[in-house]
Amino acid sequence: MFEDEIEKYTALQISKEGRSKIELVVAKEFHFTIFLNGAEFVTLLCSSQNLEYLTAGFLESESLIKSKDDVKNMMVDPRLGVAHIEIQGNRKVDGNFYPRRLIASGCGGGAIFYNLDDANTRKIESTMKISADVIFALVNEFQHGSQLYLVTHGIHSAALADRKSILIFSEDIGRHNAVDKLFGKCLLEGESTGDKIIISSGRISSEILYKVAKRGIPILISISVPTSLGLKAADELGITLIGNVKGKKMNVYTHDWRVS
Amino acid sequence: MFEDEIEKYTALQISKEGRSKIELVVAKEFHFTIFLNGAEFVTLLCSSQNLEYLTAGFLESESLIKSKDDVKNMMVDPRLGVAHIEIQGNRKVDGNFYPRRLIASGCGGGAIFYNLDDANTRKIESTMKISADVIFALVNEFQHGSQLYLVTHGIHSAALADRKSILIFSEDIGRHNAVDKLFGKCLLEGESTGDKIIISSGRISSEILYKVAKRGIPILISISVPTSLGLKAADELGITLIGNVKGKKMNVYTHDWRVS
Numbered sequence: 001m002f003e004d005e006i007e008k009y010t011a012l013q014i015s016k017e018g019r020s021k022i023e024l025v026v027a028k029e030f031h032f033t034i035f036l037n038g039a040e041f042v043t044l045l046c047s048s049q050n051l052e053y054l055t056a057g058f059l060e061s062e063s064l065i066k067s068k069d070d071v072k073n074m075m076v077d078p079r080l081g082v083a084h085i086e087i088q089g090n091r092k093v094d095g096n097f098y099p100r101r102l103i104a105s106g107c108g109g110g111a112i113f114y115n116l117d118d119a120n121t122r123k124i125e126s127t128m129k130i131s132a133d134v135i136f137a138l139v140n141e142f143q144h145g146s147q148l149y150l151v152t153h154g155i156h157s158a159a160l161a162d163r164k165s166i167l168i169f170s171e172d173i174g175r176h177n178a179v180d181k182l183f184g185k186c187l188l189e190g191e192s193t194g195d196k197i198i199i200s201s202g203r204i205s206s207e208i209l210y211k212v213a214k215r216g217i218p219i220l221i222s223i224s225v226p227t228s229l230g231l232k233a234a235d236e237l238g239i240t241l242i243g244n245v246k247g248k249k250m251n252v253y254t255h256d257w258r259v260s
Numbered sequence: 261m262f263e264d265e266i267e268k269y270t271a272l273q274i275s276k277e278g279r280s281k282i283e284l285v286v287a288k289e290f291h292f293t294i295f296l297n298g299a300e301f302v303t304l305l306c307s308s309q310n311l312e313y314l315t316a317g318f319l320e321s322e323s324l325i326k327s328k329d330d331v332k333n334m335m336v337d338p339r340l341g342v343a344h345i346e347i348q349g350n351r352k353v354d355g356n357f358y359p360r361r362l363i364a365s366g367c368g369g370g371a372i373f374y375n376l377d378d379a380n381t382r383k384i385e386s387t388m389k390i391s392a393d394v395i396f397a398l399v400n401e402f403q404h405g406s407q408l409y410l411v412t413h414g415i416h417s418a419a420l421a422d423r424k425s426i427l428i429f430s431e432d433i434g435r436h437n438a439v440d441k442l443f444g445k446c447l448l449e450g451e452s453t454g455d456k457i458i459i460s461s462g463r464i465s466s467e468i469l470y471k472v473a474k475r476g477i478p479i480l481i482s483i484s485v486p487t488s489l490g491l492k493a494a495d496e497l498g499i500t501l502i503g504n505v506k507g508k509k510m511n512v513y514t515h516d517w518r519v520s
Contacts, residue, residue: 005431027414027433047415047432050441054432057444061436061471068448153504154287154463154485155307171265172307172314173287173465173487176321181310184317188328203414205433211321225414227433244413 004028005047007228012252014132014259024251029205029227034058035084045205045229051076055083124238126218128195129258132250134163135221139245142199143223145169158182159199160191167196175202179211186215193217200224204243209233219258221245226253264288265307267488272512274392274519284511289465289487294318295344305465305489311336315343384498386478388455389518392510394423395481399505402459403483405429418442419459420451427456435462439471446475453477460484464503469493479518481505486513 006025013022030048034041034055046054055074059065065087072086138161145166146157158178160168168185172178179200186193194216200208204226210233212220220234222243231253234241240258244251252259266285273282290308294301294315306314315334319325325347332346398421405426406417418438420428428445432438439460446453454476460468464486470493472480480494482503491513494501500518504511512519 029433044434044437046434046437049432050430050445052448053430053441053444054437055444056447057440057442058437060443060447061440061474063474065447068450071448154487170310170313173289173463174304174306177304177306177314177318180317180321181313182317183320184313184315185310187316187320187325188312188331190328203433214321214323227414 005049009228009231009253012256012259013249014252015249022251026225026231027227029229031081031229033082035082036064037086038084045207048078048081051078051083055085059085059087122213122216123236124213124216124218126194126216126238128218129260130163130197130219130240131260135242135245135250135259136248138166138197138199139221139223141166142169142201146171146201157201160186160193161197161199162195163197166199167191175200176207176211178202179208183211183215197221203227204230204234204241206230206233209237209239209241212239213237265309269488269491269513272516272519273509274512275509282511286485286491287487289489291341291489293342295342296324297346298344305467308338308341311338311343315345319345319347382473382476383496384473384476384478386454386476386498388478389520390423390457390479390500391520395502395505395510395519396508398426398457398459399481399483401426402429402461406431406461417461420446420453421457421459422455423457426459427451435460436467436471438462439468443471443475457481463487464490464494464501466490466493469497469499469501472499473497 005028007028009024009026010021011024013020028048030046031043032046032051033043052074055076056071065071070088072088074083074085076083142159145159146155155171155173156175156178157169157171159166159170160182168182170178170181172181196217197219198212198217199221201223203224204222206229209230219240223245225243226241234254238255240255241253242250243253265288267288269284269286270281271284273280288308290306291303292306292311293303312334315336316331325331330348332348334343334345336343402419405419406415415431415433416435416438417429417431419426420442428442430438430441432441456477457479458472458477459481461483463484464482466489469490479500483505485503486501494514498515500515501513502510503513
C-alpha cells in the first residue's frame with residue numbers, strides 16, 4: 001500500500017536488556033523539484049506520493065494559480081523527482097535565489113543537502129566516544145530543561161552538551177531556529193563545537209544533519225525519529241545518530257562505534 | 261523568566277463535564293526580518309528570544325558567514341522585529357523572490373501572513389455549524405487513518421472532511437505539504453472546499469490559517485496546539501479553530517459559536 005513511502009533500516013537498540021540489532025521502518029524523505037514555465041522554481045523535501053497534488057496545492061498556496069484552468073499542462077516524473085508545470089500568463093519567476101532553497105520540513109541548505117561545493121561541510125573524523133548512561137542522563141536533563149514546553153506544549157528545543165552536562169539550551173517555535181540559535185551563540189561567543197554533542201526535540205530530516213556537519217559535530221541525539229535521508233546523511237557525513245530515546249531505551253542508527 | 265515568549269489566552273473547553281472557559285498559555289509567534297548589507301533578506305517565524313543568535317546562526321547555516329570576524333556589525337531591534345547585519349565581502353543577495361517568503365515553521369505565504377493584497381484571502385462568512393460529538397468522531401477517524409504514522413512515527417497528516425466523515429486523507433513528512441496535497445487534489449478534481457472542515461496533526465501557526473482561509477474553509481481542527489499568531493489569524497479571518505483534541509476533551513479557541 002505504501003511501500004514507496006517507507007524504508008526498512010537495521011539499527012542498534014540499547015536497553016536495560018543489552019545491545020541488539022532491530023529492524024525498523026522509517027519515513028522516506030524525497031527531494032522534489034518543480035520547474036515552472038520552463039525555469040527551476042523550488043525544491044521541496046516531501047514524501048513521494050501524490051506529487052501532482054503537491055505541485056498544484058503549493059502553487060495555489062503561493063497564489064500563482066487559482067483554479068485548474070490556470071494549469072496549461074503538468075508532467076510529473078516521480079523517478080527523477082521533478083515536475084514541469086506550465087501555467088497561464090507565462091508568469092516569470094526570478095529564480096536567482098529561491099530555487100536553491102529546500103522547503104518543507106523547515107527550509108534547509110543547498111539543492112543537495114550535504115552540498116559538497118560548500119567547503120564547510122566535510123565528513124566528521126572525530127574519534128569521540130560516549131557511554132549509553134551519559135546519553136540517558138543528558139536526555140533526562142534536556143527533557144527537564146524546557147520550562148516553555150512544559151507550559152505551552154508548542155515549542156521545540158535544542159541543546160549543546162559535552163559528556164558531563166548541557167552547556168547551552170535553546171527554544172523556538174521552529175526546530176531549525178532552535179538549532180540555529182545554538183550555533184549562532186557559539187559563533188558569536190567563540191564556543192567550540194567540534195568536541196560537543198547536539199540534542200534536539202525534533203524529527204531528524206537531512207537538513208539538520210547538514211547544519212550539524214557544518215559545525216563538525218560528531219554526535220546527534222534526538223528524542224524523535226529520523227527520516228530515510230536523515231539516516232543516509234548521518235551515515236555519509238560520519239555522524240553518530242541516536243534517536244527515539246525513551247526511558248532507558250534508545251536506537252543508534254549510524255556509526256554506533258562511538259556509543260560504548 | 262519567559263514572559264516575552266508566552267501569551268495568556270481564554271478558550272472554551274468542551275468535555276464530558278460540559279462547557280467552560282479556561283485560561284491557557286500559548287507560545288508566542290514572532291515575525292523577524294533580517295536586512296543583510298542594506299537589503300531585505302528574509303523573514304523568519306520564530307520565538308522572540310536570542311535574536312542575535314538566530315541571525316548569526318541562520319547566516320552561518322546559509323554559508324554566508326563562517327566566523328565572528330565575518331560580521332562587521334549587527335543591530336537587532338526586538339520591538340520592531342528587525343535585524344540589520346553587515347557582513348564581510350559586501351555580498352549582494354538578490355532579494356527579488358526570496359525575501360517575500362516566511363521561513364521557519366515550514367515556509368508560509370506573504371510577508372504579512374494574511375496578506376490583504378491577496379484577493380484570494382478574505383474573512384470567512386460561512387454560518388456552518390458542527391457538534392462536539394461530530395468533532396470527536398472525525399478526530400477518532402483521523403487518528404486511525406494514518407497507517408504510515410503507525411509504522412514510522414515520522415509523518416504528518418491532514419484531512420478534508422464534511423460533517424459525516426473524512427473525504428480526503430493526506431500524509432507527508434512536512435505538515436505544510438500534507439495540507440498542500442489536500443488542496444491540490446481539490447483544485448485538480450474540482451472538489452469544493454468552502455463547505456468543508458480541515459483536520460491537521462500539526463501545530464497551528466499563522467501560515468496554516470492563511471492556507472485554510474484562502475480556500476474559504478470555516479473550521480480547522482488540530483490534534484496539537486496553536487501559536488499566538490495562529491490564534492490571532494483564526495480570530496481575524498473568521499475561522500473556528502479547535503485544538504488539543506484528546507479523548508473526549510477539546511479546546512475551541514476562536515469563533516466558538518460554530519460548535520454546538
